[in-house]
Amino acid sequence: MPMVRISLPAGKDAGFAKGVSDAVQDAMVATIDVPAADRFHVIADYPAGRLVIDPTYLGIERGAGALIIEITMRGGRTVEKKKALYRAIADNLHARFGVRRQDVMIVLTENELIDWSFGNGEAQYVKD
Template sequence: MPLVRLDLPQSLADQARPIADAVHTALVSAIGIPADDRFQVIALHAPEHLIIDAQYLGIPRSGRALIVQIYLRKGRSVELKKALYAAIAANLTALGLRAEDVLVSLSENDLPDWSFGLGLAQYC
C-alpha cells in the first residue's frame, strides 16, 4: 500500500520510468511489498523548483539529486527501513545515478488513513 512520490530534476526526464521501477523493486525486495501494489507519482522540476542542499550532512550532491517520498503503513523496524534505503540507493546507482544524490523520506500512517476508491476505507 505504499504511495511513492518521486521529485526529479528535469534532466532525469528520460530516466523517470526506470527510476520509478528501481524504487518499486526496492520496496518489493527490501520490505516485502507485493509486486502488484504500485502507486507512484512522478514530478519533474526545473532546477530552480527543486531545492536540495548541495552539502547537507557533508554529503556532496549534484544537480541531479532527487527526492523519494514514501507514504506507508507504520510498524516496520529500523533495520527494514535501513535495508530499504540501501536497496533504493543500490538500484538507482545501477542506473548511473549517484547514491549521494538520493534523498529518501518515509511518512508512516495507519490502516484508516487509506482509501483506494469508492469513498471507502478498504482496510477498516
C-alpha cells in the same frame, strides 16, 4: 500499499522516470514486503530553482542530478527493514542509471490503516 512521490530535476526522459519508479518498487518488494502489484507512484520533474536540495547538508556532496523520493506507508516496519530499503533504492539507482548514491534523498512517512482509501469512498483496510 505505499504511496511514492518521486521528484526529479528537469531534463530527464520518460524512460528514466519509469526506471526510477521501477527501481523504487523493486526495492520495496525486496526489503519491506510490498506486493509487486501494489504500485502507486507520482513522478514530477522540476526546473532549476524548483527542486531545492542543499548540496552539502550533513557533509554529503550532492550534485545537480539529486532527487527526492517520498514514501508514505503504513507504520510497523523495523529499523533494519527501513535501512535495507534506503540501501536498496540507492543501489538500484546507481546500478541501473549511474545515479550517485549521494544524490538520492529518501523520506518515509508512516500512517495507519484508516488513512487509506483506494476508491469508492471507502476505507478498504478497516472493517466496521
